[in-house]
Structure formats: C-alpha cells, structure tokens
Amino acid sequence: MKKTNVCYFQSGGPTAVINSSLYGLLLGAKEKESSIGEVYGSLDGIEGIIEDRLIPLSSLSEATVSLLPQTPGVFLGSSRFKLHEDQQIWEKITKTLQKHDISLILANGGNDSMDTCDKLSRHLSDLGIRVVGIPKTIDNDLVLTDHCPGFASAAKHVINQVKLISIDAHSYKKGKVVIIEVMGREAGWLAASADLLPKPYHPDLIYLPEGEFSEREFLTEVQNQYERKGTCVVVVSEGIPVHHETLALYDSFGHASPEGAALELGKLVNKKLGLGVRTVILSTPVRANPFLTSKVDSEEAALLGKEALFAGLNGDTGVMVALERVSSSPYRCNVKKVKVGEVANKNRLFPKDWILSSSSMSNEFHEYLLPLVQGGIDVRMDESGCFLAARLEKK
Amino acid sequence: MKKTNVCYFQSGGPTAVINSSLYGLLLGAKEKESSIGEVYGSLDGIEGIIEDRLIPLSSLSEATVSLLPQTPGVFLGSSRFKLHEDQQIWEKITKTLQKHDISLILANGGNDSMDTCDKLSRHLSDLGIRVVGIPKTIDNDLVLTDHCPGFASAAKHVINQVKLISIDAHSYKKGKVVIIEVMGREAGWLAASADLLPKPYHPDLIYLPEGEFSEREFLTEVQNQYERKGTCVVVVSEGIPVHHETLALYDSFGHASPEGAALELGKLVNKKLGLGVRTVILSTPVRANPFLTSKVDSEEAALLGKEALFAGLNGDTGVMVALERVSSSPYRCNVKKVKVGEVANKNRLFPKDWILSSSSMSNEFHEYLLPLVQGGIDVRMDESGCFLAARLEKK
Known part of the structure; x- marks a missing residue:
C-alpha cells in the first residue's frame, strides 16, 4: 500500500x-x-x-x-x-x-x-x-x-489570576476598585470562568459581551459593593460595549486593539465615584501560560x-x-x-440563560467547566528558573 | 524565666x-x-x-x-x-x-x-x-x-512572563512591537531581570529608571530592531521618565497610578513609526504568583x-x-x-555600571541574580484547579 x-x-x-x-x-x-x-x-x-x-x-x-x-x-x-x-x-x-x-x-x-x-x-x-x-x-x-x-487552560489561568489579584487587593483595609480585563471580543466564556471561584475570592461583578451592560448600573453596583466591603473586584470581557478612547493602540494591520475596556471603566469609577482604581489587563499570558x-x-x-x-x-x-x-x-x-x-x-456565544446576574453564572456552567480545568502538566525548567520551550530553527 | x-x-x-x-x-x-x-x-x-x-x-x-x-x-x-x-x-x-x-x-x-x-x-x-x-x-x-x-520571586515571574509573551509574539511572521511594563518606580531591578533570558527570548530593549532614556533614541532603536527582525520586544520599568497622560488612573489616596509608561511608548510607536503595537503591563501578579x-x-x-x-x-x-x-x-x-x-x-538603586547598553546588563548582575531564582515551591491546588491560600477570619 x-x-x-x-x-x-x-x-x-x-x-x-x-x-x-x-x-x-x-x-x-x-x-x-x-x-x-x-x-x-x-x-x-x-x-x-x-x-x-x-x-x-x-x-x-x-x-x-x-x-x-x-x-x-x-x-x-x-x-x-x-x-x-x-x-x-x-x-x-x-x-x-x-x-x-x-x-x-x-x-x-x-x-x-x-x-x-x-x-x-x-x-x-x-x-x-x-x-x-x-x-x-x-x-x-x-x-x-x-x-x-x-479554552480550559486559559480559563484556569483566569481563575488563578483573579484569585491572586483579589487576595493582593485585600491586603489593605482601604481597598481599591480592581477591574480585571480578560480576552473575549464576542464570547464571554473566559470572563465567566472567574465565577468558579468561591467566596471570598469570587469577583463582585462579572460582565460578558452576551449580558446586559449599562454604565449607570455598573456604577451603582460598584458603589454598593464598595460601601459594603471597602473593595470591589470586577471582571470584564474586553468585548463589553464601552466606548474605547484611552488605549487606542493599533496592531500591524491598523486595527484598533480590542483591549482597554478596563481602563475606560477605571476612569469612569475615578471620575464619577471618586474611588481609587487599579486595572489589570490579563493580556497574552492568558493563552500562553x-x-x-x-x-x-x-x-x-x-x-x-x-x-x-x-x-x-x-x-x-x-x-x-x-x-x-x-x-x-x-x-x-x-x-x-x-x-x-x-x-x-x-x-458559539455564552448561553444567555447561564447568566443569572451581574455576579453569577448558573450551576450548569460550573458543571460544564469544572472537569475541564483539572490537573496540570509537569513543566521542565532551565537553569535560569525559566520554563523550557521547544524551538524551531526556521529555514 | x-x-x-x-x-x-x-x-x-x-x-x-x-x-x-x-x-x-x-x-x-x-x-x-x-x-x-x-x-x-x-x-x-x-x-x-x-x-x-x-x-x-x-x-x-x-x-x-x-x-x-x-x-x-x-x-x-x-x-x-x-x-x-x-x-x-x-x-x-x-x-x-x-x-x-x-x-x-x-x-x-x-x-x-x-x-x-x-x-x-x-x-x-x-x-x-x-x-x-x-x-x-x-x-x-x-x-x-x-x-x-x-525580589527573586518577582524577578522569576518577570523572566517567565517575558519569555512566554515573547514566544507568543513570535507566532506571526509580521509581528508587533511588544512593550512589557514591569513594576519599579525608582529602582529597575525587576525590569533588569529579563536580561537573564538567553537569545532568542532576550528582550531587544530594556529600560530602567537608572539608565538613560530619550524618546528619539528609543524610536530609532525600535525601528532598527523591527527592520532587522520583524518584531521588537521591549521591557520597561514603570518609572522611566515618560510623560503619563493615557492611563491617568488614581488610587484611594488620590495618587496617580505609577503604571502606564508602556501605553505612552506604545502610542509613540504607533504614531511616529506607524508600527503595530501590543502593550502588556505585568501588574500585581508580579508580586503574588x-x-x-x-x-x-x-x-x-x-x-x-x-x-x-x-x-x-x-x-x-x-x-x-x-x-x-x-x-x-x-x-x-x-x-x-x-x-x-x-x-x-x-x-538602593540598580548600579549604573551594571547597565552596559539599552539591551544588556553586566555579567556581575547575572551572577548576582541567577542563584536567587532557583527552584520552586509545591503549590497545593483545590478542586477547581486553583491554588489554595491560607485565610484569616478577621475579628
């Protein structure tokens, strides 16, 4: 043959x-x-x-x-x-x-x-x-x-980053509003993943492109959470509908960067609520860790x-x-x-009926995601404390 | 007693x-x-x-x-x-x-x-x-x-993130200028750590607050690197002397965020060189991973x-x-x-005589840092694929 x-x-x-x-x-x-x-x-x-x-x-x-x-x-x-x-x-x-x-x-x-x-x-x-x-x-x-x-590895990255950023943010009694931006222009699966975190690490607010978003309600929610707890941790997909003007960076094709929603929301919170803000854009490590x-x-x-x-x-x-x-x-x-x-x-967008509120997703989503993030891989390291990577000597 | x-x-x-x-x-x-x-x-x-x-x-x-x-x-x-x-x-x-x-x-x-x-x-x-x-x-x-x-754990985080962002950035033939910002308002130790990476993962440019920085020379360097390689990876301390206007976020004390140098440089590269840009601000995970x-x-x-x-x-x-x-x-x-x-x-600032150029630090620095980033800790995980953390039930 x-x-x-x-x-x-x-x-x-x-x-x-x-x-x-x-x-x-x-x-x-x-x-x-x-x-x-x-x-x-x-x-x-x-x-x-x-x-x-x-x-x-x-x-x-x-x-x-x-x-x-x-x-x-x-x-x-x-x-x-x-x-x-x-x-x-x-x-x-x-x-x-x-x-x-x-x-x-x-x-x-x-x-x-x-x-x-x-x-x-x-x-x-x-x-x-x-x-x-x-x-x-x-x-x-x-x-x-x-x-x-x-998806699952990216979700696992998101879950762990949100937890550690949240713990870091709670180091001070008088906290900040922390806004974490996650990749996802049209589909909110990755931002939704943060919902897997139990209290007290669970984000106070999660916004996906598939859900509702109004600036007015966002500000009210942030204000309420902050008054109650002295901090507020927000997770947003980059694709939520906010007008981008702060970042306005361009890629090699002249396309505007999809990033920056967190910066816009941060400025809004600064300006309208007078609260301290930290923004964290998770960026490329989400897909490469x-x-x-x-x-x-x-x-x-x-x-x-x-x-x-x-x-x-x-x-x-x-x-x-x-x-x-x-x-x-x-x-x-x-x-x-x-x-x-x-x-x-x-x-395939995140199912609208899995979004229960601006801070929680359905149990069905948890059952869906939980088995996918299990276990890790053994990462081999080099002598400078860095992961080893395969490399192609291109022609 | x-x-x-x-x-x-x-x-x-x-x-x-x-x-x-x-x-x-x-x-x-x-x-x-x-x-x-x-x-x-x-x-x-x-x-x-x-x-x-x-x-x-x-x-x-x-x-x-x-x-x-x-x-x-x-x-x-x-x-x-x-x-x-x-x-x-x-x-x-x-x-x-x-x-x-x-x-x-x-x-x-x-x-x-x-x-x-x-x-x-x-x-x-x-x-x-x-x-x-x-x-x-x-x-x-x-x-x-x-x-x-x-310091050493933060440095190890920086080294690994720069490597993975660099590999990610090289996934496309027509690359971007990637600008990675690292914590450090006055001291550039953390940004300098990226110098430990060997080629081809080594950043093309590293700028510390202790070194020289001029926008004109920065743009010339980026242009040269990009022409030669089709990409350019830059690592900067947040404290390098660039005028901040893009981010302009405030913390709880009304202090302006020290972050944002990468965004300013990104805009500069977009505007003056017409090259595509991605910025990554490593932010709080640097100190919490x-x-x-x-x-x-x-x-x-x-x-x-x-x-x-x-x-x-x-x-x-x-x-x-x-x-x-x-x-x-x-x-x-x-x-x-x-x-x-x-x-x-x-x-204690980074020694000026350890900065050899806009892309390399001295061997003395390597000898200094290398032993500090060795080994890792066994991280215990919970059932949702997330690291476990000790938690204090405050009074």
Whole structure:
C-alpha cells in the first residue's frame, strides 16, 4: 500500500495547548508508521503551503517533540491569511502539495481556520487530497463541539489570576476598585470562568459581551459593593460595549486593539465615584501560560491531533474532529467528527440563560467547566528558573 | 524565666514570600516554645497595635500555617500608616503593648516600614520593648542587605512572563512591537531581570529608571530592531521618565497610578513609526504568583522571619536581619544584623555600571541574580484547579 504524506499547519491565535495537538499528531504518526511517509509542517499557517515552505517533522529531535506540550505560542508559526478565489494562489497550493505528494492536510485552528479547511477540502477533493480540521481557541466559540482545546487552560489561568489579584487587593483595609480585563471580543466564556471561584475570592461583578451592560448600573453596583466591603473586584470581557478612547493602540494591520475596556471603566469609577482604581489587563499570558495548563485540556488537544490524523488516514475529509461530552461526573468525552463547513465562520456565544446576574453564572456552567480545568502538566525548567520551550530553527 | 510575648506585623506592598517570613517565624516560635508566651499578629500593620486589634497566632490551625508559603497578599493585612510625633498615637501603642505584656515587636516590611521600626525601637526602649525588622520588597531597594526577600520571586515571574509573551509574539511572521511594563518606580531591578533570558527570548530593549532614556533614541532603536527582525520586544520599568497622560488612573489616596509608561511608548510607536503595537503591563501578579515563587526566596524569607525572632529573644533591638552573600557559586548567604536606622528611608538603586547598553546588563548582575531564582515551591491546588491560600477570619 502506498504511504500517505501528510501536511499539518497551525492557524489563528496561540493557545497554551495548540502545540499539544501537534504532539499528539506526531505520537499518532509513530503508531501508524507503516502507512505514513512523511508528516510535513507548513510554516506560518497556510502561507507555508502557498510558498512551499514545508519542513519534514521527522527531523524534529525527540527532545524538541517532548517539550511541545509546555511550549506556548504557535510552534510552526501562524497566519491570518484568508483564502479567496484567487487562481494563482490555488495553483501554488496545488503545486506544493503535488511536489511533496501530499494527500492529507490537517489544519489546526479556530473558526476562520475552519473556513480555510472547508475551502481546501472542496477545492482539493478532485485531486484526492483530504482535509481534516483540529479545533483550537481560547475563546471557546466553535459550534458543534462541547468545548475547544485551549479554552480550559486559559480559563484556569483566569481563575488563578483573579484569585491572586483579589487576595493582593485585600491586603489593605482601604481597598481599591480592581477591574480585571480578560480576552473575549464576542464570547464571554473566559470572563465567566472567574465565577468558579468561591467566596471570598469570587469577583463582585462579572460582565460578558452576551449580558446586559449599562454604565449607570455598573456604577451603582460598584458603589454598593464598595460601601459594603471597602473593595470591589470586577471582571470584564474586553468585548463589553464601552466606548474605547484611552488605549487606542493599533496592531500591524491598523486595527484598533480590542483591549482597554478596563481602563475606560477605571476612569469612569475615578471620575464619577471618586474611588481609587487599579486595572489589570490579563493580556497574552492568558493563552500562553504553561504553569496553568490544564491536564485535561492538554490531553484532549493531543488526542484530537491524533484522531484527526487517524480520521484522515481512514478517508475522512471536510470534517473537524470534535468533543462530545458523555458525562460531567465522572467526566468523559468522546471524539466525534463534524462537517467543517458547519463550523466555519460560526460563533458559539455564552448561553444567555447561564447568566443569572451581574455576579453569577448558573450551576450548569460550573458543571460544564469544572472537569475541564483539572490537573496540570509537569513543566521542565532551565537553569535560569525559566520554563523550557521547544524551538524551531526556521529555514 | 519569664516568657516573652511577641507582636508581629506586616507592612507595605505584598510580595510572594512575605507570608513565608511569618511561616518561618512561627516555626522558630515552636522551637523556642519554652521562652515564648504568645506570638500576636497585629491586623493591618501598625494600625492593629494602635487600635488594639491583635490576634494570638497560636490560634491558627496547622493547615492554615502550612499554606502560608503559597499564600499571596499580606496575610494579616497591611498598612501605609506613617508614625509621627503624635502623643495620642504613642499612648495607644504603649497601652496595647502593655495590655498584652509584649516585649518584642517584629516588623516585616520595606524601607518605609524600617522607618516605623526605627521610631518604635527608639520610643519603646525605655519600656524594655525590643524591635527587630524583617526585610521584604519586590523592588530590591533596601540598603545593607545583599538582596530583599520577595525580589527573586518577582524577578522569576518577570523572566517567565517575558519569555512566554515573547514566544507568543513570535507566532506571526509580521509581528508587533511588544512593550512589557514591569513594576519599579525608582529602582529597575525587576525590569533588569529579563536580561537573564538567553537569545532568542532576550528582550531587544530594556529600560530602567537608572539608565538613560530619550524618546528619539528609543524610536530609532525600535525601528532598527523591527527592520532587522520583524518584531521588537521591549521591557520597561514603570518609572522611566515618560510623560503619563493615557492611563491617568488614581488610587484611594488620590495618587496617580505609577503604571502606564508602556501605553505612552506604545502610542509613540504607533504614531511616529506607524508600527503595530501590543502593550502588556505585568501588574500585581508580579508580586503574588505562587506558581513562580523561587524556592531560594521562599526559604530565605522564612529563615529571616525565624532569625529576627531569635535576635529579638537574644536582646537585639533597633536592628533588621539582613542577607550577606558569602559566595555566588556555590550560592551561600549568611544572616547578619544591621542597624534599622541605617536602612530606613534609603533606596538602593540598580548600579549604573551594571547597565552596559539599552539591551544588556553586566555579567556581575547575572551572577548576582541567577542563584536567587532557583527552584520552586509545591503549590497545593483545590478542586477547581486553583491554588489554595491560607485565610484569616478577621475579628
């Protein structure tokens, strides 16, 4: 039987476990050694396929592979390139794939990447090239999967940071209003995670993009909490509807930074209530902290990497591997396959009926999240007290 | 022999290991059981003594005590109250101390607190009450000690965050200018710590309050680095001389937040160079992260808590226990006692001759810091994936 050559790429924003999916895939490739020729890694997402920048992943040392689960960032490089009906681009893609005799593409990403996946599978089916998607996103906003690899570790980071910031804030009798901002432009899953904290660490207020938000009510709530307790800890998704003017920073594409809601609210509290404020924007460490990677998350990411490979080897195409929860207690998830076209460009928001008030989420959410944040990974350190990371010497 | 009653208080900003000093002190008290009556904890720093809010620390459960080394914040509550020549205050202090028959005060804090310590020891010597200081500060700015408990864990947090933010930032081919802001108003020890990172994780630029900073040169450096590498990672102390206008938040005392230098620089880069920017202000987790507490730091904090108790029991007063380095490799520090009046209100800045350029510190600094960030502590977790913390049920 002819051996299959595989091409894997990573796409979209980093998560703490995207490289665990690569790790799982490589373990799977070893198991299926007899039916696999080479697994290529495409550098910088789909761009590596377009520009013929592939590297044989068999060239990675065992030491490098073993570090993947604790390596933040996107190991092979990412891209936000969007595939359009550009004939030249498609010719380049086909050329690279044929040159390396690739008949299976594995794409690891979020909903934009699943759109890429969908287009690839439709364009390449005539050539007998199969395409399977592997989900990842800290935003937890993919449909047709119980949850997304990357979310639970980010949630665990949020829970722990909110607890330690809250304890820190309570060090003084006369406290401040502390406003903690968490990633999430449209979906509030991550900010909602802070609801898992018990009293007295539980935030006084939690605002998600999916919930109600009015400045007037926000100020009243803060005032009430502060009068009662001498402090007030607020957690907000970056995407809550406040007008941004303070931060106004731009990224490489000239897009305004989505960050800054906390700063606006902080200024409001300063000005309208005259209370002291501290703002903490959790920022990129949310998606890149090996010390708070969830074991369940890391293992599921690896499992999905492996299962995507197996699905592709078995002839599946145009599908994404996904998680289907069998039970929460004891926790058990099965792997299923869903049509990637039904995942692409859709957003799963935090269920409105799980928001009970401006300070609490439903028990259903707790049951949903609790099993996902269990356990950690052993992080190997270097001699300067820093975590070790796998590193790619790019061509 | 009459048993000694001791009163301990914590003061100033939190560090990751201030509660380790309390832990060490309590271990020491157990060792000297026969000569100690009660160890009282004063709530909210010196305010607890003024207002007679002391709690017997023998009432803490073993479980609570065992969690102190992984508990962020200031366990007994802190205060920034400054002692002046106010007769009424001194009468209250004396009254509380006499009521509880206290003859030894242990004060755990930074240079403001050592001033309090100095005043207490001079005012109370006639009453036969001894006062011993225990250093703590993430700023590492106390004189007459090799380094300060709390600094090394904060440095370890900085090193790890800069590495993971840097890896995250390199996930895209077309990168951003990433500006990471680290605590340090006057002393740049913490920002300098990022220099311990090897390439390719080493920041491209590091600016301390003690070094040179001009906007023009900063922009030239950023431009050069970005052209060469497609990204640029900058680490700055919050105290570098840039005009703050963006953040402009106020604390409970109406003081402007010292944070925000990164935002100003980010806007400058956006505006003058037209490059994409991400800013990350590391904020309070720097001083409160149990997952990156250094073992050496934790153990030294505990040792100094214990040694301060022993010094006081032996009749010392008006002193602070301090660290004296015997050698860096192998690392060994002795405990010495220094006059607290010579520590109070002084600032030890980062040595100017350890700043070699806008991107590197001297080898002497590496030799100084490296042994301090070694090892970690085992962090016990709860069932929601969060670190456990000791908690005081305040009266």
